[in-house]
Amino acid sequence: MINLDVYIIDELKNYTFRFPVNPLEKLSIQKEKKYTTVDILNFGEVDIAEIGEKISEISFDTLLPKKYDSSYCRYKNIKSPNDTIKLLEYWKDIDQPVRLIITDFNYNDLVFISKISYEERTGEPGDKYISITFRKFREAKITIYQGSSTSNSSTQLQDNRADNGSGDYKDGDVVTVTASALNVRDGPSTDHNVLGVVYKGDTLTIFRQYGNWADTYWGDKGGFVCLDYVSK
Structure with a gap:
């Protein structure tokens, strides 16, 4: 049993769910390569460059016990397995991402629940064993628009992500966080470890x-934040 806690936070409803039992045996992590291929309707495939590798999928198996057992349950007031499955399936079916936090693993990011399966096992009536997979949420960064009249047949791609971090910064500039939660890392890319959250x-x-x-004045050691999610 892995010594950590796993939470899902529905930021829209201000609700936090904590898995009653830690992942069984292992966490499965898949990472993306440097390029992500996107199939755009009426345009075809486009390769979008990514810097380094990013965690794109996390999955694990866990137990939803019918009754509390102090030997493996993380807290006492556990939900019934059926109610928990309904909640997880609700999050799977909505378009809004939820926040996945895995303590002692420094994972804190917006995700979609992409897969859920569950089963009951002989001799454990009422308990449910589930397999769950999360996909990292990413905002759409491209749009398709028609080019100028001098090249009517061409189609171009444009980055339509809000540029909150535009402009140069200098020592002493004060910025405000615009994201609901923003990771502070120990280096200037998502390849670096998460130090905390603002x-x-x-x-x-x-x-x-x-x-x-x-690089910002944060805590005792400082930390790096992405300028897309702050404003002057």
Whole structure:
């Protein structure tokens, strides 16, 4: 049994669910390669470059016990297995992502639940064993529009993500977090470890800018944040 806790936070409803039993045996992690291929309607396949590798899928098996057992349950007031499955299936079916937090693993990100399966086992009536898979949520960053009249037959791609971090920053600039939650990392990319989290409305002071990332005065050691999710 892995010594950690797994939470799902529905930020829209301000509701937190904690898995009563830790993942059984292992967490399965799949990472993306440098390029992601996207099939765009009426355009074809487009390769979108990504810097480094990012966790794209996390899956694990766990137990939803009918009754509390202090030897493996993480807390006492557990939901019934059927109610938990209904809640997980609700999150799977909606378009809104939820936040997945895995403590002692430094994972804190928005995800979709992509797969759920469950079973009952002989000799354990009422208990449910489930397999669940999460896919990392990503905002759409491209749009299709018609080119100028001098090239009517061409189709171009444009980055339509809000550019909250546009412009140069200098030592001492104060920025405000615009994302609901923003990871602070120990280096200027998503390849680096997560040190902690800041939340919407929090302010940070810039020390130095590194492309689309900034080193900030945060905590005792400082940390890096993505400038897409802050504003001056």
